[in-house]
Amino acid sequence: MDRQCMQIIEQNRRQLDLLKSILRQVTKEHYQQKKAWPGQPSVGKHVRHVLDHYQQLWLATESGRLDYRLRLRDEGAQTDPAIALQWIERLETWLQCLEHTDLEYQLHYQFAEGETYSSLHRELDFVASHCVHHLALIHALLDACGYSLPQAAGIHSSTQEYHRRCAR
Template identity: 70%
Template sequence: MTVIEQNLHQLDLIRLILRQVQPEHYRQVKDWPGEPSVGKHIRHVLDHYQQLWLASDSQQLDYRLRLRDEGTQSDPQKALHWIERLQTWLQCLEADELDTQLSYQFAEGTTFTSLQRELDFVASHAVHHLALIHAMLEPWGYPWPEEAGVHSSTREYHKRCAP
């Protein structure tokens, strides 16, 4: 699976969750460190994708400048809208664009990265948050895709180890 396909898949999994989760469960804040909600996790993931999309044009990437749109964390429909836009962007990316060099700003300074490397990061980042979302939704018994929250490398490892 290509890096673009991995990202499209992660966004498809989030879309599946958004289409079934009740709005009150989406917004419910857990009594956990950081007071998370499903909506906050999804907003956070989408923020990273949005920031990378902007960087694909400007060649300047700084995840600390994320939009942090509270509407996305409270309204599943707004999150679905962003997923559609992000998937369209990903589907339009050409293979030669993946090598685009980005100036990456972080707390200690600036370095360089590539669009492809950052697409790999945001896909893995989405997997991590899907695992947390699963733990949050589990008490309500929502159906959960088996591969959601499990990295593709972990699935491949389990296939090799299976008897």
């Protein structure tokens, strides 16, 4: 497997590790607590949403068909951080298996406006970036709760690299 493919798998591992770090410390109460924002978000809703996208991609590697609208929406992962952690462990095993897969594998991609094709590599990039976005929102939801959240949570790797270059 080429360097670029290994990097995208590693990027996904890093994002899931950040999510695990948060899940290991957040209380069930804070995990389920809804904010009076549009959609009444909670940490659990964001975590479940991220995991749903990973699960759909995983299923697509078996079927060849990807449609993020068909997400599983596991209520258990939305209400219990321990269940979310179990899902992450499964996803980590799946990512490890991808090290022996052609990431240019074509997926039939269905979306609201039609259909097209995408590659597994492209979709791994998407779910990693999607996770970054939701980690930023989770960070905002937990900001006032006193947790020691990872500084990298919610900051894309390209932004981190940019900051490193600027600091030189």
